[in-house]
Amino acid sequence: MTPTTKKLGSTGPRVGAIGLGAMGMSGAYGRSDDAEAVRTVHAALDAGVTLIDTGDFYGFGHNELLLGRALRGRDRDDYVLSVKFGGMRDPGGALAGGFDARPAAVANFLGYSLTRLGVDHLDIYRPGRLDPDVPIEDTVGAIAGLVERGYVRYIGLSEVGPETLRRAAAVHPISDLQIEYSVLSRGIEDGILDTCRELGIGITAYGVLSRGLIGSTRREFEADGDRQQGSHSAWPRFQGSNLGHNLDLVSRLDPIAARHGLTVAQLAIAWVAAQGDDIAALVGMKRVARVAPAIDAAAAAFGRADLAELDAAVPADAVAGTRYPEALMSALDSER
Template sequence: MGMSGAYGHTDDDESVRTIHAYLDAGGTLLDTGDFYAAGHNELLVGRALRERSRDDAVLSVKFGELLTPAGMPAGIKDARPEAVRNFLTYSLRRLGTDHVDIYRPARLDPQVPIEDTIGAIAELVEQGYVRHIGLSEVGSDTIRRAAAVAPISDLQIEYSLFSREIEDDVLAVCRELGIGITAYGVLAKGLIGGSGATGGALPMMPRFRPGNREHNDALVADLAEIAEAKHATLAQVAIAWVAAQGDDIVPVIGSRRPGQIETMIASTAVTLDREDLARIDELIPKGAAKGGRYPEQHMPDRGGEG
């Protein structure tokens, strides 16, 4: 998403070089959405993969978020079975492939039972257009209902030192059902060890607003002692913390430049033991961050599940 202007200006050529650097370093997971800049991101990923073997990448695609002509979220989700098939048709064309590896509704459509949506994707699995079914930003009840229809590979959801809500019940339900977690927002949109850029959509995010931003920056500064002891950057510690929460959790990092790939890959060498994790919990306890993940009107709709 970050390669398609969500957080400020980007360069397509540099983005392609970044994807290639990631694949060259042994990375495989490429996460996109058909609504990221109204299809721009899928076209970009498709361009990057034209020079590579399709088998080099695991393509995870989200769908269902409708946009206005200005490219802003319309506040409407569409996960009807006929829409699922239509969205995938366009995604396959933009990506230049005959299948996606993981297909998932981006948000819960309150007008469509999750069973209907998952059933439609399951048919696409049978037809060979989709390999696995994923979920995104849903609660425990929806997860159970979806898993009763077809196997679910993973739940994509925000998880970081600043966003730990899944620890309340969602994480336990996923583990009970054998569903992995694809954790996004690991660097809290750049607040934790990132650029902290103020371009694109970031100024509207509550955690970047005056008062909240200063409080959150102070929390991050406290991590410096851990990073220094590990000879790591703040970002690497934040990534390592998420990875340390379980082998079933995969952090997704929104790198936008080739140089960031090296830093991201190096985070796998950062080891946090029990003492480190306990100290981090002291420095940034659950719920310590000020401000919500998104503006209230854009918060994920989980059908009242929390």
């Protein structure tokens, strides 16, 4: 049986096995509704979800303001806020300016996040990506100073590789690495996961449904204008023959999911949750209906034989296309 809570590394907080990824509540991956999003946050907290993940650049701050509204009146000890910072967007919404992780910027971004969220501290604070112009030691050192002042409880990282992990951990304990990990995205298994475990760093896995590739049918993709014409149109795994190949690949999970009494999406969540007691799965939720199935999936019994069967059905290198467009892939320290 998969544990219902996970400890994020040797120094991080204990959180629910399923975390709420809030990005979709601010217009990413199609339309969103603020009132439904607030109800979703409440439903998740009431169901035992404790980890809530956002970014200060999600919707130009809209996501933090929305969460601030949803969390108002809740006991601050009942949830763990994980915030990424530093994404530089242009007025059209593109991440055109990279990521700013200068020490002075760290403190500035934090002040805005605390104000928008309506809290006096963040539980986990992390640069959204590695800033190639700033040594990671400087960025982590700046956050460490904010830990000393009580504004931050733990330091996390996002999408960085083994060398950066080691350099960061030499400055201050790192609670967790946020990185894409799913049945279709297995790059973490090539050195990064081992390094995290050696250093006592937990994992918060995002993209567990591969942005909708897992759990959606071909017909749904053909009918869904948001995904075909909107945010997914530039993503390699959704382009041309790659989409058909990848949907065929995912269809191999249908009989396995049926045997477990799960949907394919639940199977994918259960697979991530079963990868270790130090791995929490972030599931994007913007509707109340998504909460209970995700929690049920994380609690599903999923043993070694089940993992082996799934690995045989969908080999680690079988997916077609990179997980990000080329320009974004080149900015990932985790892919070097």
